[in-house]
Amino acid sequence: MKEKSSPGLKKNAPVLQKSPLYMCLFFLALLLTGITIGEPGRVMEQAWQICLSCIGIG
């Protein structure tokens, strides 16, 4: 019995996977949401200060 094959498609031909792209779009949306509500400012405020307890001092 002959194996069915789609015309024009080579066996084992690489196929573009779209799910990683959708996932990246999801996280891009999260990132943009964070930027919109001003989270980067809060991150920068924290990063500008030496967090002594974080590094085990104090």
Next chain:
Amino acid sequence: MEFLRKWVQVVAGFLMNGYMLFPWTRNIYQGPLKVVCAPGLNCYSCPAATTSCPIGSLQHLLGGIRMALASGQYYFGWYVLGSMGLLGGFFGRMICGWACPFGFFQELLHKIPSAKFAIPRGLRYLKFAVLLLFVILLPLLAVDEFGIGNPWFCKYICPAGTLEAGIPLLLLQPSLRETLGFLFFSKFVIMTAFMVWAVVANRPFCRVACPLGAFYALFSKVSIIRLRLDQHKCTNCNACHQVCPMGVKFNESPDDSECIACLACMNQACKFDAITLELCGLPLTGTRRKRLATATESAD
């Protein structure tokens, strides 16, 4: 390729720690680049750090969530999660292998001549517990009387923080030495233990306790850039087992969450062109390797 990877690691380490004025200012960098989340584990209290640590930022945002909500700010960590997820979704744990300064430091330690030992496979799951417990749940739920949570991972575990921030700041600001206590010494012991372990085993912190590595590991099956095994070409010679620094048996588990895409298996071990680097399912390296294989065959 290994040479290129080393250079990328050096450049990435320098970009994340490029503030060289700290010996004069005796303080940390406070410029606008600190808004950027570093791809690798790199303490933002390090005097030379130019970027933010994503794990530290996330814990602070989660710990301060009640205060933020009380003041009408919806800071749930979207920005940090988005940064981490975007990097993880694109590169997966390739970041650990190519751009993490602490991972690079462990690789250098491992070059010290000594007896080498494997790391028990079961310990790899510990880092997921560290991520869940110390980075998410404890900062979120264990709060003080003001409703603020602590950055538990940074405070009690992170050896990168002790190495990159704790020790340099103690050297730069002598007044801080008076505040040293049990917390610092316990973290110093943890750091020393991981450093000694890194001499005798490859990347123990990355494999056992790194929460950022655990987060990126979640993308091992779905990241845009990843290694692919061609089952038809693989002869199960197990040569890939011998070169993998992370103890991955690539021919048995090609989507292994421990794979840091250092490409050692592809470039140094596999003689059958069975391992390729792919971008969204499309091969990135096939053509060149096929050409090399053809050249070798014709030479034979």
